[in-house]
Amino acid sequence: MNGAESLVQTLLSGGVNVCFANPGTSEMHFVAALDAHPGMRCVLCLFEGGATGAADGYFRMSGNIAATLLHLAPGLGNGFANLHTARKAGSGMLTIVGDHATHHMAYESPLKGDIPGLSRSIAHWTRASPDATSVAPDGAQAMAAARSHNGQLATLVLPANTAWQEATGPAEPVPPSPLIRPDLARIQAAAHTLQLPGAALMVDGPTLHGDLGVLAAQIVKKTGARLMAPYLAARIRRGAGAVAFERLAYGVDDNAAVLKDVRHMVLAGAQRPTNFFAYPGKPSLPEAPNTAVFDLCSRGMDVGYTLNTLAECLGITTTDPYDCWPQALPALPSGPMDMALIGQAFAHLLPENAIVVDESITLARFFMPPTQQARPHDWLHTTGGAIGFGLPNAVGAALACPQRPVFVLTGDGSAMYTLQALWTMAREQLHVVTIVFANRGYQILRGELANVGVTQVGRNALRMLDVEQPQLDWVKLSEGHGVPADRVTDVDGFVASLRAAMAKPGPHLIEVVCPV
């Protein structure tokens, strides 16, 4: 067996059975090895950002790592932005990058590049296999790294000759690093702090969508603290029956208003909140200066143990009460185009157990509030602030959860970044409904230009903010990728289109022409 085969078998025995791929010549032995192992589901992406974004979405919805297969430094570069977003989401991923044969690296061939250097600027773990017998054990170590600290980015660089030369066989799985736990005294101190006036418990990660969320909600119910979540969540459970989290805000002033009465902020599996951007004369940190921040446990530590022990310290039992949202659907609206009504229609129609991938940026304000009490669903944000996350993430989420309908809410500027993911939706016949809000530009930048004090906008600036002249035609773009699509110009059209898209299998795209 060659190195490539030893790696594929190592991956499969380690529980990695999905590979989002965009291979090239240096990965041909790996492709050949995949051929012999149909247990590995190979999903072709027509751009590497589609592969890395899909692996992120797959982890968010399955909790398991997927592999990506990329082609040398330019392939990894193309995947960089969605690796960035995955890193911020805390997603575990195994990025496999084919490289030149080791003996070929002495020469300046066209594709020679600094793959390890590039990887180290984004991944937690980077290793280049030196020879074929190392490929399988390195693969096992890479999987362990990707699963350590609740999810990390691991890059395995595979020189072509390590794939084609003879290996000894697959490697045994390696356990991830044990999760670090805070001292009991620290947890007891947190239990005390949460009972002080102005206390808040800030959570993130799996606590936002799983059983730990209920525990966190019972803790704050008992202590009187507030339960808070970041502005951007990798995945948050919402709708009827979901735990009631208070969410931080995007704007500096809004964020400060949310946190102004917090005197003690206990971080449990959450990072210290920070404002999205810095602005002249405005602070980087959103909390009031007299707020004490208590770092109980980071998101890479044993959050489950920590919250369970915290609950024990407070004498909480499984039957203790907690606040959750009752169902309250808005009425089905009708009439001319109005984004508030579109948001209500979406909330009204959102089916139970849907997955919503949200890259709607400035338009999110129309969708988050009305869906808060819709049918139960999961909501995924662009955690890294980089656009081009939505369509690829939806591919991964749909593959992880084939029984659940997936919806993408995206602006036109964002969707353009990785529109090639539409093709993968069509090929894999994923039940993803992509809703593109055609507001003909980077609307957030208009606001940001004002935020930095620019009130007069001239031609050079306008042409950097508008996606007009020409307008994009999303129906054609979508159909060009093999995804059926239609354009809606009023609320009734949107309702009809969304209903039809939900009722049929496979992907669909709806272009919503927004009033600007």
Add this chain to the structure above:
Amino acid sequence: MNGAESLVQTLLSGGVNVCFANPGTSEMHFVAALDAHPGMRCVLCLFEGGATGAADGYFRMSGNIAATLLHLAPGLGNGFANLHTARKAGSGMLTIVGDHATHHMAYESPLKGDIPGLSRSIAHWTRASPDATSVAPDGAQAMAAARSHNGQLATLVLPANTAWQEATGPAEPVPPSPLIRPDLARIQAAAHTLQLPGAALMVDGPTLHGDLGVLAAQIVKKTGARLMAPYLAARIRRGAGAVAFERLAYGVDDNAAVLKDVRHMVLAGAQRPTNFFAYPGKPSLPEAPNTAVFDLCSRGMDVGYTLNTLAECLGITTTDPYDCWPQALPALPSGPMDMALIGQAFAHLLPENAIVVDESITLARFFMPPTQQARPHDWLHTTGGAIGFGLPNAVGAALACPQRPVFVLTGDGSAMYTLQALWTMAREQLHVVTIVFANRGYQILRGELANVGVTQVGRNALRMLDVEQPQLDWVKLSEGHGVPADRVTDVDGFVASLRAAMAKPGPHLIEVVCPV
């Protein structure tokens, strides 16, 4: 004046007046500064690979550097692949990356990333400005770096506060590093070597398209050496009247055949040839083992001085003879679809002084030979071996040479990488005719799978090589971006379409349905 204004004025006074941009919040002061300086032509790209690829094409055709304006680490990551290609082309570029304000970098905000680390994995020069008064002198240094050694990648990281805080004013231009020259004795030795049996002069860079090419051709005419060019050229002058270069090949065996009789290879502004990829049991270097390689001057040295001095040593005068191609147009073909006839039709119709951006990969064999004696033109290759170069490069070439028609030859797999560049062609009304060869897959990989010894291809592998199920509709994809398009299924249709596209202003796309 603030830091952003001081930088824009520094750029303009240093001769940089085109900026390919995809800005975000952290660059809003820069956008505002651009507003006040209409002398800077701002070109919006809907994806950063479009911006970096355009700057590469702009340098190739103008010899001058353009700026790009990107948004934090993900923006730079998205631009990485075409930076890689530009680096291999020897193109000079000034990449400006907005970052968070320096005081904001202490916190883990969504977009925080390792911009300098990422840049150092690809650029020759990287600097992050520490404060507003440094921005202008750093910008001048960055321009000098981008122009040094005949063209380099320079990255200037601009923290947001260095753009918005008060600066002292623009900076004076800084000269690039003086070009290094080989010793006279070395040049004399090269003059001797070139007269030995089996000598070849290998050139690259501007020698392939300018006056130096004539000098090189006179040198080999005098010495009896062969005049050779790399397989991939950033820009090469071709067609009637062009210097006759022998070009290296893609395949290992083909390359060895080209070089088998070369005993003395003199490199003048060219890198040592290497095979594209390594394969089991095949060499990395294409020349015969008994070939002596004479490294006269690297491409970052003073190639003009070197060739002129070499010519002097050989007693060459401006009127000395040299070999160039006479014009010989193939007849205009007709009939059912046949790629050889499509190549002939293209060669027959190619107008004088056209620019051809070639990402046709496996299909190049149908286009290079018939155009060799077509009307005079320039030909641009994807020097980095990374796909997604063609459409963006054409944008930059067209902006550099608004009077010259630009043609892109591209496979469908390649064009998908950076198809967003079509929109920029439409907005800027560039006269670019994009010819997409729809062969429904990564045809080169089928060959490569065979090259590595895989003869049986199963479902997992096939699905990684084919872009089918569904087929892409390039007419819709193009029209969706605002570029008129049509699909041709025979040679006559291609001829009619190409003629019509050439006769009108603005961009056009032709989808050529290839027999697979």
